Amino acid sequence: MIELIVHILLLAGLVISACMVWYMDDLISAAIAFGAFSFLLSLEFLMLQAPDVAIAEAGIGAGLTTAIFVIAIRGTDKDGGCV
Amino acid sequence: MTDIWVLALGLLLLFVLGAMVRLWLGGPTAPDRVVALDAVNTITVCGIIVFGVAFNETVYVDVAIVYALLSFVGTLWLAKYIGGDL
Amino acid sequence: MKNTFQIGILVVCAAAFLMAGLNLSFGGAPAYTDMDDYMLAHGQEETGSNNIVTGVVFDYRGFDTLGEATVLFTVVLGAGLVFRRLGKKEDEYEYE
Amino acid sequence: MVADVIVTICLGLGLLAAGLGVVGILRFPDVYTRLHAETKMTTCGAIFICIAVVVTEAGAYLATGEMQYAVLGLHTVLALAALVFTNAIGAHAIGRAAYRSGVRPDPAVVDRLKGVDIDD
Amino acid sequence: MIENAPFFCAGLLVVIGLVVIVTKKDLIKMVMGLALVEAGGVNLLLVATGYLSGGVAPIFTNAPSTAMVMPTVQAMTLTNIVIGIATTALLLSFVMVISRKYGTRDVTEMRRLKE
Amino acid sequence: MNMSSLVRSGGANIMMPFILVYGFYIVVHGHLTPPGGGFQGGAVIATAVVLLMVAYSRAEVRASVSKNVLKNSETLGLLLFIGTALLALTAGLAFFGNWLLDAGTLFGTPVAFGINPPGDINTGGIIPVLNIAVGIEVLGAMGILLLAMLGGMKGDAE
Numbered sequence: 336m337i338e339l340i341v342h343i344l345l346l347a348g349l350v351i352s353a354c355m356v357w358y359m360d361d362l363i364s365a366a367i368a369f370g371a372f373s374f375l376l377s378l379e380f381l382m383l384q385a386p387d388v389a390i391a392e393a394g395i396g397a398g399l400t401t402a403i404f405v406i407a408i409r410g411t412d413k414d415g416g417c418v
Numbered sequence: 419m420t421d422i423w424v425l426a427l428g429l430l431l432l433f434v435l436g437a438m439v440r441l442w443l444g445g446p447t448a449p450d451r452v453v454a455l456d457a458v459n460t461i462t463v464c465g466i467i468v469f470g471v472a473f474n475e476t477v478y479v480d481v482a483i484v485y486a487l488l489s490f491v492g493t494l495w496l497a498k499y500i501g502g503d504l
Numbered sequence: 505m506k507n508t509f510q511i512g513i514l515v516v517c518a519a520a521f522l523m524a525g526l527n528l529s530f531g532g533a534p535a536y537t538d539m540d541d542y543m544l545a546h547g548q549e550e551t552g553s554n555n556i557v558t559g560v561v562f563d564y565r566g567f568d569t570l571g572e573a574t575v576l577f578t579v580v581l582g583a584g585l586v587f588r589r590l591g592k593k594e595d596e597y598e599y600e
Numbered sequence: 601m602v603a604d605v606i607v608t609i610c611l612g613l614g615l616l617a618a619g620l621g622v623v624g625i626l627r628f629p630d631v632y633t634r635l636h637a638e639t640k641m642t643t644c645g646a647i648f649i650c651i652a653v654v655v656t657e658a659g660a661y662l663a664t665g666e667m668q669y670a671v672l673g674l675h676t677v678l679a680l681a682a683l684v685f686t687n688a689i690g691a692h693a694i695g696r697a698a699y700r701s702g703v704r705p706d707p708a709v710v711d712r713l714k715g716v717d718i719d720d
Numbered sequence: 721m722i723e724n725a726p727f728f729c730a731g732l733l734v735v736i737g738l739v740v741i742v743t744k745k746d747l748i749k750m751v752m753g754l755a756l757v758e759a760g761g762v763n764l765l766l767v768a769t770g771y772l773s774g775g776v777a778p779i780f781t782n783a784p785s786t787a788m789v790m791p792t793v794q795a796m797t798l799t800n801i802v803i804g805i806a807t808t809a810l811l812l813s814f815v816m817v818i819s820r821k822y823g824t825r826d827v828t829e830m831r832r833l834k835e
Numbered sequence: 836m837n838m839s840s841l842v843r844s845g846g847a848n849i850m851m852p853f854i855l856v857y858g859f860y861i862v863v864h865g866h867l868t869p870p871g872g873g874f875q876g877g878a879v880i881a882t883a884v885v886l887l888m889v890a891y892s893r894a895e896v897r898a899s900v901s902k903n904v905l906k907n908s909e910t911l912g913l914l915l916f917i918g919t920a921l922l923a924l925t926a927g928l929a930f931f932g933n934w935l936l937d938a939g940t941l942f943g944t945p946v947a948f949g950i951n952p953p954g955d956i957n958t959g960g961i962i963p964v965l966n967i968a969v970g971i972e973v974l975g976a977m978g979i980l981l982l983a984m985l986g987g988m989k990g991d992a993e
Contacts (some may be wrong), residue, residue, distance in 0.1 A: 337424050337428065338424070339723065339725075340428060341427055341428050341431060342725055343725055346726065346729040348435055349729060350729060350736075352438065352441075353736045355442050356736075356756060357736055362746070362748055363496070363500070364451055365749065365752060366496070366752075367441070367454075367496060368442075368451075371441060372760065374462050374485075374489070375434070376759065380763075380767055381466060381469060381481060383726070383767050383768060383771045384771060384777045385770075385777065386477070386478055386869040387557045387558075387869065387870065388794055388798055389870075390481050390484055390861070391798055391872075391878060392759075392763075392801060393488065394875055394882060395802070395805050396759070398488050398491035398882040398886070399882065399981070400755070400805060401491075401496065402491070402492070402888075402889070402981060403809050403812055403980075404748070404752070405498075405504070406985060407816055408499070409499055410987060411748065411815065411819040411820075411825050422607075422611065429615050433621075433622045436623075436625075437622050439626060440625045447701075448701075449631045449694060449697065449701065452694050453625065453638050453694060454625060456691070457621060457625055457638045460645075460683065460687060461642060461645075464614070464645065464646050464649050467676055470672065471656060476669070476672045477668075477671070477672075477779075477781075478869070479676055479679060481870055482679040483675060483682060484857070484870065485679075486679050487686065487854050489686070490686035490687070490689060490690040491882055491885060491886050491889065493693065493694065494690065494847075494889045494890070495889050496697075497690075497696070498697070500701050501696060501698075501701055503700075510743070513742075514739055518731070518735040521735060522728060522732075525728045525730070528769070529724070530723050530727060530768060530771065532772075533772075539792060544778060547791075548780055549948060550933075551933060552866075552933065552936045552945075552959045553866035553962050554779060554946065555780075555868070555871055556780070556788070557779070557794050557872070558866050558871065558962060560791050560792055561795045561798060562873075562962045563931070563933060563962060565795055565796075566931035566965075568799055569916075569965075570920070573913055573969065573972055574913075575803055575806060576802065576806050577913055577976070579807065579810045579980070580975075580979050583813045583979075583980055583984070584983050586814065586987075587817075587986060587987040685846075686846075688846075689842065689843065692842045692843070696840060777869055779869045798872070798874055802878075802973065805977075809980045809984070813987065816988075
């Protein structure tokens with residue numbers, strides 16, 4: 336029972352961060368939300384007894400996805416400004 | 419003793435949701451959101467360790483090491499963008 | 505009009521996915537487990553690997569991994585080609 | 601059982617610290633105070649939770665003599681070391697980036713970095 | 721009903737990704753929606769399909785028992801993650817080139833014969 | 836003007852060897868431990884390279900991170916992968932046949948059946964070789980992708 340509650344809390348966090356990606360108009364905020372989404376997804380994979388998938392998601396989502404999105408956002412800005 | 423660890427895991431996930439409130443509703447600027455993301459990272463590492471103890475999965479702590487080693491790379495990229503260095 | 509059409513399509517998609525979630529069983533007994541049972545029973549002696557997931561990735565489904573490696577190679581080729589052409593055409597953006 | 605009491609107290613302290621960090625994120629007025637609360641308190645909570653884990657695993661290892669409990673404890677110590685080290689770097693980077701991006705502290709405090717060149 | 725929460729969550733993630741792709745007009749936002757579908761919905765659905773309650777990870781080193789979850793879906797997910805990040809990077813490279821050519825990221829402002 | 840921060844670069848210099856060592860541990864123990872395999876280890880090692888890219892400015896990255904090494908490592912990984920699979924034909928097996936299994940040579944010790952807690956690294960046949968090949972390839976691919984995207988940005992950072 337209590338494992339089910341943990342599952343539901345984790346999935347609620349996942350859906351909330353996905354909605355955050357949809358809701359944010361600021362692109363860098365959306366990239367931050369995508370990072371949080373990736374972390375929680377990896378914890379969910381760990382809960383589902385898939386440590387290989389969890390570590391792949393952690394390694395990919397922690398550094399590489401955020402890096403690619405940030406580079407793309409900076410590379411398509413007109414002013415190259417901040418915030 | 420197992421119930422204590424699972425309860426701690428649930429509480430940590432509640433803390434993650436609390437940090438996500440700052441990430442979504444609050445956070446007038448992007449640095450606030452990066453701070454909230456850092457909190458999510460740290461609490462998630464604690465959650466993985468507690469998970470490994472709660473269900474007696476002895477080798478899952480390796481995932482926590484990878485998290486702790488790698489989660490700050492994303493933070494550094496975001497900080498570099500926000501600071502205007504990139 | 506167009507907006508209503510989009511919303512209708514999305515509602516249909518959402519209903520389809522949620523109905524599919526109703527009919528699946530989480531953590532229960534799947535309908536067909538023959539292949540996985542065989543891999544769990546014989547995978548250790550046939551592939552020599554304690555980690556069955558690695559055994560499946562590199563031995564039973566090796567062609568899958570070969571295709572994945574080819575996809576990765578092609579992606580790198582495409583990205584490098586795109587940015588090199590761009591750097592040649594305009595002097596402002598250097599690459600290389 | 602004395603080990604259970606120690607574990608419970610350390611776990612409670614860690615959870616309390618992590619919760620205070622989250623409350624600090626939610627309640628403080630500007631970026632720098634939030635950064636302060638978050639980094640300090642969640643790292644403190646991680647330290648106490650890891651102490652609880654290590655005490656548990658040491659007790660299990662001494663009771664049963666199986667190697668997997670000792671491995672879990674050692675890996676927990678490694679994860680904690682990595683976490684503590686990287687949190688400091690991340691906090692420094694966030695604070696520096698926030699100052700450079702034009703976010704100033706709440707007007708009630710003195711901005712001591714106003715004339716300083718912080719480029720290096 | 722409520723035990724099937726991972727499947728509902730996977731379906732919701734796919735729908736949210738589709739909503740992002742359809743309603744947003746920013747190209748990077750659309751790529752983010754595609755990544756939500758790919759990394760979130762599909763992988764979560766696959767891994768949740770292979771889960772057996774009470775099973776452990778299919779690794780014979782240090783496993784507590786021999787009741788194990790299904791390994792094939794995990795292998796397929798492992799392949800899918802790397803392909804997902806690769807295609808996302810390629811799409812973002814194209815977005816950078818397109819944005820440099822048209823001077824904007826908005827899909828409604830892109831016309832082929834604008835100038 | 837655009838110098839790199841001292842704390843950031845120093846921290847990256849200290850952290851990078853640990854990430855590299857841990858990535859190699861993940862790659863080599865791919866057939867034994869749960870978080871093991873070529874994809875994961877390659878991603879972790881690639882993150883070490885990405886950490887170098889974030890810690891220094893663009894001119895320093897262009898001077899220090901060699902693009903040719905990453906490009907060659909990617910090609911080498913793919914060639915090693917296909918070559919190892921092709922060598923099974925010489926042993927009379929099919930493509931992707933496990934021609935090193937139980938041979939007594941490298942990675943050729945017969946595996947102990949059932950649950951064996953410490954594990955033996957000298958088992959697995961061609962699976963550790965393929966792990967290393969895929970690890971090298973993922974490292975090269977991710978590094979060259981990030982480097983290409985970083986070079987494709989507008990060049991007015993200074």
